[in-house]
Amino acid sequence: MKREEIKYIIEAVLFAYGDPMSIKDLKNVVNEDLSIKEIEFMVSSLMEEYKSQNRGIQIIKLEDKYQMCTNSDYADFIKKAVEPSRKKSLSQATIETLTIIAYRQPVTKAEIEDIRGVKCDKVIKTLLDGNLIREAGRLNRIGKPIIYRTTDEFLKVMNIESLKDLPDIESIEKAENTEKGE
Known part of the structure; x- marks a missing residue:
């Protein structure tokens, strides 16, 4: 050939x-x-x-x-051409949870809840349904908690090739502090 x-x-x-x-x-x-x-x-x-x-x-x-x-x-x-049904934008809680998963993955629900300080069952379900995160297995510890990772769909939505292309946390914090006038 x-x-x-x-x-x-x-x-x-x-x-x-x-x-x-x-x-x-x-x-x-x-x-x-x-x-x-x-x-x-x-x-x-x-x-x-x-x-x-x-x-x-x-x-x-x-x-x-x-x-x-x-x-x-x-x-x-x-x-x-395809007239898609309008997708709801993500809530602040969903964005916060997705950010935690993106930067800390693999991460458990308990770890996410510890960082956010609130339950996140519904938010995780929304992210799973939207194919932005996936179950990536279970930890080998008591309760065998599910661990979560982002998906290829997440990369497409973020318009990045790799997780390495995510902004550095320090640069985000500096930008936020600059906006607040700190």
Whole structure:
């Protein structure tokens, strides 16, 4: 099979799969005698083609996975076409809880409640339902508490590639203190 054909197979697989997919998984699907680096190069090549032509779709990187999605430049047109039901914005309590999970993950409900000082059952359910967090297992201690982590959906909503791209806590605190005039 020609390399150009393999590149378009990768494109078709990413389109059809919909969810983020790792290079290793792409290599297994293509089942060619190509290295991980070669597959990664082909994905990067596709990404650059979409970007340089300002196409309606794009491939984005989320941690170590890739996903095909629409180009955000055309979001207004997409909204008109699909007329989505309006999503409720997140409450202050939900944002606080999501922030704790993002910066402290993996974290248990008890740890979140200890930081916030209030119960958070309903807020955690909202975040789980919104696919912004997920259950990431249980701790091996009394009660076997569930631990929570953010999801790839969280990265997409935050428009970041990795958790490393989250703002530094110290810079946020400095900005808040500056706003308060401290």
